[in-house]
Amino acid sequence: MLAACATAAPAGCALGSAEQHSILHKHSLVIGVKADQPGLGLLKDGRYQGFDVDVATYVAGKLGVPPSRITFKTTPSSVREKALESGSVDMVVATYSITPARKTRITFAGPYYVAHQDTLIRSSDRSITGVHDLAKKRICAVNGSYSSKRITEERGIAAVPVPVGTYSACIPLLTAGKVDAVSTDDLILAGFAAGHPDLHLIGAPFTDEKYGIGLRKGDLAGCETVNRILTRMYQDGSAGRFLNHWFADTGARLTTSVPQFEGCS
Structure with a gap:
């Protein structure tokens, strides 16, 4: 029956709470995205734009939800799980x-892209060429993001975290010399660097960051369906077009093959 739900999503397939709230049964969708990340999720002139927004629109369309029935909602890193658990959004991209x-709190489809953590510095700074050079350097630590902990906790590098609310708040701190580096996913950093010639992406990635589509915990049928849609997105060339549109001129190393999925749980 779950397989039938994943294919056709008839109302009679609702076997429990997770299935009742599955994205497969939605006539319209509220999708959580970022509003301050150029190239990924940016609210500009009253409209959301970027790679994540394109992916979300593509997935929704294949689920039978056209753009006219999509509501995008700004969803910062610190509230993504809460937004899904409360039902204020149907999925997060x-x-x-x-x-x-x-994964203990939500179900992930995907990944729809595998980014890599890298480091953004001032172009005039020659002291940072890799992650280990961040020792004793001031780095942005964004609420709800794990990126700074990958440096200080996972690698034991004695960087000095400077707490901020969003990655967009890091950029003026970096340009003003109030932090020495911003380290997070290369696509995020490439989007910011594109608008700041005085900033430099060092090109020394040190992690795999698997971007998933967040769904309500237990929506396994929805997850499996979204994974099939993501496979099609790469196979029909849409993913490559989205990536090149937003990042072709940034110097970011782009991958246009289907990522290996995590599996729905």
Whole structure:
């Protein structure tokens, strides 16, 4: 029956709470995205735009929900799980790295892209060429993001975290010399660097960041369907077009092959 739900999503397939709230039964969708990340999720002139927004629109369309029935909602890193758990959004497509801790609270489809953590510095700074050079350097630590902890906790590098609310807030701190580096996913950093010639992406990635589509916990049928849609997105060339549209001129190393999925749980 779950397989039938994943294909046709008839109302009679609702076997429990997770299935009743599945994205497969939605006539319209509220999708959580970022609003301050150029190239990924940016609210500009009253409209959301970027790679994540394109992916979300593509997935929704294949689920039978046209753009006219999509509502995008700004969803910062610090509230992504809460937004899904409360039902204020139906899915989240917001540079949402799949982690074991997050998987205890929500279900992830994908990944729809595998980014790599890199580091953004001032172009005039010659002291940072890799992650280990961040020792004793001031780095942005964004609420709800794990990126700074990958440096200080996972690698034991004695960087000095400077707490901020969003990655967009890091950029003026970096240009003003109040932090020495911003380290997070290369696509996020490439989007910011494109508008700041005085900033430099060092090109020394040190992690895999698997961007997942967040769904309500237990929506396995929805997850499996979204994974099939993501496979098609790469196979029909849409993913490559989206990536090149937003990042072709940024210097980011782009991958246009289907990512290996995590599996729905």
